[in-house]
Amino acid sequence: ANLSPIVLMPAEDGVYPILDGRLRWHALQAVHGEESDVKVRCVMFTGSEAEAVQATCDSALGGEPRSAIEIARSILNVQLVAGNSQKAIAERYSVLKKDQVSRMTIAAKTVDKFRPVFALLEEPDRVSIDLCVKFAQFMKSASADEREAVMERMEVLTSEGVSLRRNELFEALEIAQDE
DSSP states (O other), X not given: OOOOOEEEOOOBTTBOOEEEOHHHHHHHHHHHOTTOOOOOOEEEOOSOHHHHHHHHXXXXXXXXXOOHHHHHHHHHHHHHHSOOOHHHHHHHSTTSOHHHHHHHHHHHHHHHHTHHHHTTBSOGGGOOHHHHHHHHHHHHHSOHHHHHHXXXXXXXXXXXXXXXXXXXXXXXXXXXXXX
């Protein structure tokens, strides 16, 4: 009963988006059922949406362990929603350098843009920043025919139910790699 309160945003169409505590909420629902009358302490977040995104990123970088791509998504959200520059993000989160922030935002954008490609991985939520950046670089420099071939290969692999380790992705997509 010493759980941290669930932090909610103001209601949207009668639904209160959860800012912090989503996993606790789902765990309570799993144990007690969705129609349970178990009381949970909730607090309302009083800041703006931009401040909420920044608070979430603060939590991600300083709280429970998250994968590199989860942190990258938080960083991208701070950039997109809060409007913070990469330099401002690096200054706010001193554990990051500006070039790291840049690579992280590239990685997060790449995963969002090419979600079916990364869904081929055994653990898509654990994909490395480096792999995402390399894929982005390939797609940027590849010809239209090469990009189309990669996407067609991805569709074939998906239809076959293939599950790959990170180090197998480029070979499976038939992307040449520099040794």
